[in-house]
Amino acid sequence: MQDIAIFWDWAGFALRWLHVITAMAWIGTSFYFIALDLGLMRPRDMPEGVTGEEWQVHGGGFYHIRKYAVAPERMPEHLTWFKWESYWTWLSGAALLAVLYWAGAELYLIDPAKADLAIWQAIALSAGSIAVGWLVYDALCRSALGRRPTAMMLALFALIVVMSWALNQVFTGRAALLHLGAFTATIMTANVFFVIMPNQRVVVGDLKAGRTPDPEYGRIAKLRSTHNNYLTLPVIFLMLSNHYPLAFGTERAWIIAALVFLMGVTIRHYFNTMHARQGRPNWTWAATAVIFIAIVWLSTAPMRGDLGAEAAGRAPTPGEARFVEAAGFETAENVVLGRCSMCHARDPVWPGVRVPPGGVALETPADIARHARAIYLQAGVSHAMPPGNLTWIEAEERAALVDWYRAATGG
Template identity: 70%
Template sequence: MYDLAAMGAWAEFAVRWLHVITAIAWIGSSFYFIALDLGLRRDRDLETGADGEEWQVHGGGFYHIQKYLVAPAAMPEHLTWFKWESYWTWLSGAALLIIVYWFGAEFYLIDPATLDLAIWQAIGISAASLVLGWLVYDRLCKSPIGQHPTALMLLLYVVLVAMAYFYDQVFSGRAALLHLGAFTATIMTGNVAHVIIPNQKIVVADLKAGKKPDPEYGRIAKQRSTHNNYLTLPVIFLMLSNHYPLAFASEWNWVIASLVFLMGVTIRHYFNSMHARKAKPTWTWAATAVIFLVIMWLSTAPMFRPDAEEQAAKAQRFVEAEGYTEVADIVTSRCSMCHAAEPVWQGVLWPPKGVKLETEADIAAHARGIYLQAGLSHAMPPGNVTDVSDADRAAIRDWFAAATGS
């Protein structure tokens, strides 16, 4: 049993590592080409007929790069395609989603307090939402509104906010933000696999056939590439959010996720303007900071409830603090079946992250973690499988406030 569990844990680690490696490759190449395209010098008449050129220096050498608006006059002998990065990022991410959230649906996907789903129902909603998301997005891009980039982007933002709220009403907080990231990443890879690469292949086929490629294929591909450019940073935030309960376990997590997309726009707008050699819109950093402060406030909103404020003056330490006995009972009855030297919860063979909560010293040592993950947020236990009540969480908050004087 131990060997199988260890093998499973290492398999998850290997897939996660693959996902990170391929994501770095995809994001790196994507950001590079966006910066390159924006920085091209288009103020000269090039003999080659190219739309623009750029000289760059890196690694001890100089690179002379030219971009053709549609395609060169003849098909080059060697052509490098950038597609495997996107495909493998999505495939490894999908595999990780299955391993962690489908196989571990009881812990990570389902929260009975949110919606009491059967495992097969939760998995079905998970898979169907990703497919449906791509279909709706693609249809919107191909509709008449797709000819109006700003209106399309605003409508897509409304769709993302709606999906953030939907996932929040269906899954656990952890799974809700992760799925919103997967929903967005599926759109991004769909753009590469079903629009950008196919359009480029049509252009290549026309060149080989001696035809003049239609510039509309390039326009459509660039539109989808621009969408991917602005969606990348929010996806990274959402994928990392499962490590930060203040983001995913807040009652306002869907609002937090919605604001993250706005931060992605402000940050990318600054860098895109810089790469295009335009005036740097420094206001975007102030806007980003304000949005992030709002996110911080939303994530900690429970701290400002009256009952917590009333206890803020009590400045005793953890074991001696008022309410410790009650909290110790909550922790030992709701948490220590997993967080023990020898866990008794089925399938848990060692204490998660090495955290043990069996003694006074253990509870005192991990007081802040208990407060953040089970008091201030609903991160623990996963899916609230041990049924920690709102009163229990309030008791933890009160105890922490009394011990720290906060």
Template identity: 65%
Template sequence: MELLIAWDWLSFALRWLHVVTAIAWIGSSFYFIALDLGLRKAPDLPAGAHGEEWQVHGGGFYHIRKYLVAPASLPEHLTWFKWESYATWLSGFALMAVVYYVGADLYLIDANVLEMTQPVAIGVSIASIALGWIVYDLLCRSPLGKSTTGLMLLLYVVLVAMAWGYTQLFTGRAAFLHLGAFTATIMSANVFMVIIPNQKKVVAALLAGETPDPALGAQAKQRSLHNNYLTLPVVFLMLSNHYPLAFATPYNWVIASLVFLMGVTIRHFFNTTHARKGTPWWTWAVTAAIFLAVVWLSAQKPAGEADTAGAGPVPPRLARFVDDPHFETVRDTVLGRCSMCHAAEPLWEGLAVAPKGVRLETDAEIAAHAREIYLQAGRSHAMPPANLTYMEPSERALLAAWYESATR
């Protein structure tokens, strides 16, 4: 069982790393987009310079100039912005493997959605993420890629289709996470496969005394623009696993689709403002309207739909938890201490849905979340919060003994 605790700490460490690297990547991305949009012409700009910007920070002044293609000569020191992107993707994929692939039975596969074996579910996950980049890259390189608006609209259709598709394959929580990974892979691959290689070609041309191809910069800028508009939805999707009203409701795929529109309206406000083309306050009204639509959708249930989550027999792979001699007492403890919140209709005042979408009302649900019960209530005091239901030390010991006995 100490290995299980170490594994949980590995998940925590990867999550921490992922968050830190994502902050670094998003911060530099937003900074350079704002810088690019804020560039101004000046009469004393050197040949080839597109614009300049004066900034003040940390007690000093910065004078920045941008060359649309490249300067006449390459400086000795050149800073490349790429590792933030690579580290974010690598840490994110490692985290998904540790949580969703190793714990596929609990976090990835939902038999009420689609019955799959763990290897098949993992294979579908990896293939869909890789396919996303291939389709996106082909669209960008196609004749349609010359139309910024047309391409963006088609990409949105692809994202909506993936939002729906993922909810037909995985748990709601995994569907949102995969949509975020699908999008983030496109963003990171833009850096790795297009933006940085194009910049290296420009540098190589300069070193060879040649004139760099302006199309390389234009292509890189297009991909950078896409990344700019996709960032906020990806952050939402990665945080959504804490909010079952987003991922665990019947219209979850519509909610995910609307989140991408909110990302566009918010970024349009800042991009327009940074470009000194006005202050489009109307975008916040549109964003608020979309958000209210999301809230409304989260409370809806299709007519005639029965809530069957957790119903039915215990799957064979989980039978060991129910067959364990401790289980009857464990079930009584969980029903008495946990199920008032972790239920289809929580009894605790102020809760609309079960925390993180976890229900603990049936044998199958208790068995499915055995690992979480062990870590959250058996080996730690995380649950119940502030011990509001007065779980006794002997009950926590029972939960721990049950899991350890069933997994020997």
């Protein structure tokens, strides 16, 4: 059983690495094409059908790029499609979500202080919350709002705020922000899979058949691509938010998440305006700073959920009880309380530590049982914790943690 825990941890690492690689490729492609489209020049001697061109230099060579309003007169022999970066980002992210938050639902997903959910109920809510975002967003885009970009963006922001609040009512703080990121990333990939790529295939099909493509397909695809561009930066923040308890561990985490989306808009507006050669709206940086200061202020609100006082007094769940009842728990508990809890406490006493690292509190039997796997991996079989072994944990104590975990899991 202990080998399964180690394998599962490495599986999570592999999926996370794949997710980062594919996300970098997708984000880089998205940013490049938005900047390219906004920066196109329109000289008078352009061929018929060309709406803009751009000269670029990179890697010692020059590139001459032209954009057609709808499509060229005939299909080019070599056509590069950009889609797999998006698909693999979503697939790897979904797999990582399943490995970490579904398989580890009792630890990372369910917060008994918020909602008393069975594991299957939590997983169903997790999957459903991700799917519903696309359905509502797509319906909004296909409505009359689809031709009013500003109103559409406001409606999308309202949807995000509502979803942020709802997720924070049922999941742990870290899971709520992570799921808001997955909710948004699903909208982005679904835009590519269900709208942008099919529309491009229609245009290609018309070209091959000798028909004049309908420009409406291009307009719709560009609208969805623009939405993706503005959603990218908030998604990156939300995917990294589980490393920052001050972002996810407060009463107002859902407001913090909503404000992050506004910061994404102000930052992208600056760069999009600059790439369009319409000046540098430096006011956006001031607006971003004000929003960030508001987030910092909100983060000082009372902690709740997996950092809250109500969690400190709760009894172990049935899934956690096996760790409390296992042979060697008392020894392991003494090791954790003596070597870990000065930082991993709801009110840390270690100098310079204001909140428990990673939002992990290890003060009660329920706390220790809930984080048994992480303790086993980070302080038992490896020396990742304590950092630099600052609390001088002995080899015998690490062995005691390993023995306790294996006794509880049958390893």
